[in-house]
Amino acid sequence: MANLPLAVTSSALRPPRGLAARLDVPRRVTLIAAGLVVLLVGLLLAFIGWNGIQIFTATGASLTDVFAPIWSPSSTPARFGILPFVFGTLGVMVVAALIAAPLSIGLAIFMAEVAPPWARSITRPAMEVFVGIPSVVYGFLGLTILVPFLRDNFRGIGFTLGFSWFAGSLVLALMILPTIASIAYDTLITIPADLRSGSLALGTTRWQTIRHILLPAAKTGLLTAVILGMMRAAGEALAVQMVIGNRPTIPTSLTAPMTTLTSQITLDMGNTVSGEPWNQVLWTMGLVLLLMSFTFVVIVRALGRRASQP
Amino acid sequence: MIERNRRLSAVVVLAGLLAAACGSSATPSPASGGGASVAPPASGSVACATGSITAAGSTALQPLVDKAGKDYQAACAGSTINVQGGGSGTGLTQVSQGAVQIGNSDVTAESKNITGLVDHIVAKQGWVMVVNPDVTGVTNLTSAQATDIWTGKVSNWKDVGGNDEAIVLILRPESSGTRATFKKLVLGGAQEATGQALTEDSNGAVVTAVKGTPGSTSVIGFAYYQQNLGQVNALKLDGIEATVDNMKSGSYKLSAEGHMYTKGEADGLARSFLDYVLGPIVQGATIPSLFYAPVK
Numbered sequence: 022m023a024n025l026p027l028a029v030t031s032s033a034l035r036p037p038r039g040l041a042a043r044l045d046v047p048r049r050v051t052l053i054a055a056g057l058v059v060l061l062v063g064l065l066l067a068f069i070g071w072n073g074i075q076i077f078t079a080t081g082a083s084l085t086d087v088f089a090p091i092w093s094p095s096s097t098p099a100r101f102g103i104l105p106f107v108f109g110t111l112g113v114m115v116v117a118a119l120i121a122a123p124l125s126i127g128l129a130i131f132m133a134e135v136a137p138p139w140a141r142s143i144t145r146p147a148m149e150v151f152v153g154i155p156s157v158v159y160g161f162l163g164l165t166i167l168v169p170f171l172r173d174n175f176r177g178i179g180f181t182l183g184f185s186w187f188a189g190s191l192v193l194a195l196m197i198l199p200t201i202a203s204i205a206y207d208t209l210i211t212i213p214a215d216l217r218s219g220s221l222a223l224g225t226t227r228w229q230t231i232r233h234i235l236l237p238a239a240k241t242g243l244l245t246a247v248i249l250g251m252m253r254a255a256g257e258a259l260a261v262q263m264v265i266g267n268r269p270t271i272p273t274s275l276t277a278p279m280t281t282l283t284s285q286i287t288l289d290m291g292n293t294v295s296g297e298p299w300n301q302v303l304w305t306m307g308l309v310l311l312l313m314s315f316t317f318v319v320i321v322r323a324l325g326r327r328a329s330q331p
Numbered sequence: 332m333i334e335r336n337r338r339l340s341a342v343v344v345l346a347g348l349l350a351a352a353c354g355s356s357a358t359p360s361p362a363s364g365g366g367a368s369v370a371p372p373a374s375g376s377v378a379c380a381t382g383s384i385t386a387a388g389s390t391a392l393q394p395l396v397d398k399a400g401k402d403y404q405a406a407c408a409g410s411t412i413n414v415q416g417g418g419s420g421t422g423l424t425q426v427s428q429g430a431v432q433i434g435n436s437d438v439t440a441e442s443k444n445i446t447g448l449v450d451h452i453v454a455k456q457g458w459v460m461v462v463n464p465d466v467t468g469v470t471n472l473t474s475a476q477a478t479d480i481w482t483g484k485v486s487n488w489k490d491v492g493g494n495d496e497a498i499v500l501i502l503r504p505e506s507s508g509t510r511a512t513f514k515k516l517v518l519g520g521a522q523e524a525t526g527q528a529l530t531e532d533s534n535g536a537v538v539t540a541v542k543g544t545p546g547s548t549s550v551i552g553f554a555y556y557q558q559n560l561g562q563v564n565a566l567k568l569d570g571i572e573a574t575v576d577n578m579k580s581g582s583y584k585l586s587a588e589g590h591m592y593t594k595g596e597a598d599g600l601a602r603s604f605l606d607y608v609l610g611p612i613v614q615g616a617t618i619p620s621l622f623y624a625p626v627k
Contacts, residue, residue: 092525093505093522093525094505094506095505095506095511095514096522164539164543165543168543169543172544181497182499182529182544183544184529184540262532263536266529266530267504267529267530267531267532268525268526268528268529268530269525269530270525270526278529280530285504287532288504288506288530288532289504289505289506290418290420290421291416291417291418291419291420291421292418292419292420292421292504292506292507292508293420293506294420294423294424294443294444294445295424295428297443297444299506300420
């Protein structure tokens with residue numbers, strides 16, 4: 022035992038001997054698992070990247086052809102402007118985050134700081150159930166309840182159809198609320214109790230402690246929670262597609278229909294043939310989505326680094 | 332030691348599965364090229380072949396291919412016919428890549444610049460304009476009126492003889508076979524008013540949207556309309572009602588051929604199944620019962 026480093030023997034008190042020791046199975050298994058993940062991500066990137074640039078390399082479109090505001094792929098000449106979808110994905114996501122962030126952070130504060138144990142024992146499982154509901158259920162509820170509700174009651178302010186940017190954002194907000202709330206909760210409960218005690222000892226109220234001590238201390242974690250929620254929002258296709266109206270133009274107001282990258286990809290992918298420009302531009306849209314999600318990962322990691330610094 | 336070996340074997344099994352998964356997607360099903368010679372079917376009987384094939388593509392044709400496939404399998408022990416949707420483009424792509432044996436499509440392979448496929452026209456399928464039931468006074472649209480509505484020139488039902496209500500246009504995606512066919516046959520190629528319309532993914536989603544949205548109109552497959560009678564109202568086109576007979580005779584113009592493509596000449600089970608679809612059982616009974624029109 023003495024001649025082996027401690028790390029190798031950490032999984033078992035009895036050191037492996039002979040063949041097992043030379044093979045070092047646990048290390049290899051975990052290495053293969055890790056390698057597979059990296060390999061799959063790499064292959065995925067290469068595949069989507071290669072397909073995503075075909076519209077430029079094989080068809081000869083320019084960046085300004087693709088990042089243009091007009092989508093009219095079956096007219097002559099065909100126009101493959103994807104800006105309405107990029108705008109749609111960002112727009113529906115940002116508004117969803119604006120709705121969900123205050124609510125979910127409020128919920129997290131309630132659970133971490135205010136709720137008595139019995140209330141916490143209800144809200145925590147309730148939130149987990151929330152996470153597990155399939156997105157098609159949210160979409161179906163949005164389609165059968167929210168869309169007619171908006172159309173029948175708010176026609177006066179512009180919801181003539183019900184299908185709208187706002188409807189998409191509201192459905193998404195509901196979907197990302199538990200994601201943000203649970204990460205925010207985890208952040209809040211890791212704040213050292215000394216901070217709370219010290220603040221309260223100075224005679225502050227609970228609200229003052231939350232407002233001036235806890236929220237600033239948890240700022241980075243809360244921001245990470247919101248961004249992870251936005252990532253989930255950006256990738257969601259089905260629920261949004263059912264309530265957003267799928268109009269491929271840049272909307273002029275929250276009450277107008279619009280569409281997103283994910284929704285347009287699902288609408289067109291089955292009907293286009295691989296190799297035609299129309300199909301190629303769908304891959305480009307997938308690549309854009311992937312790059313957006315990378316941007317979020319980079320932001321989250323940068324925030325994480327900042328948080329770990331003193 | 333036993334524990335470790337078990338873990339190692341789990342990894343080996345996993346790697347094997349991965350290899351198998353990659354292998355099976357790359358190689359076409361060996362049964363498809365079975366090459367058993369098949370006699371043409373006599374009236375009322377099925378000339379069976381064995382093996383396994385997959386037919387994928389058009390969702391408009393899917394109910395028909397699905398039913399014919401199930402009937403064929405029931406009649407022929409040892410045959411498996413998998414029927415999948417995915418859209419006409421998917422069907423054409425997959426059959427030309429050899430991933431499936433039959434590709435179903437509403438549109439021709441030529442229109443998508445795909446070569447090397449053999450066309451089998453198996454049925455005529457129709458589409459019908461539908462409106463929300465609160466639209467009154469309109470039971471017929473001429474092609475010219477439909478064009479005015481679909482291009483956004485007319486935006487109130489009162490301008491085509493109906494009640495005073497705004498028209499809500501619901502489209503299928505621009506790549507859809509339904510939309511392309513309607514655009515070609517009724518709109519004369521005119522561009523739809525996309526910026527004033529909603530878009531829904533499938534026949535089912537369109538029925539839901541038309542049913543729920545006052546003043547709305549759209550186009551759905553005739554078979555889907557028949558399944559949703561009473562939920563949405565059908566309109567005549569140029570004074571002619573959508574019926575199987577009118578589609579067969581060609582007097583109802585919003586209908587088109589449904590294609591089942593094979594890569595090269597069909598053989599084995601694919602040949603036998605296509606013969607069955609083109610034979611008297613499917614053409615005479617199955618097709619009309621599903622509200623398609625026979626081609627024979």
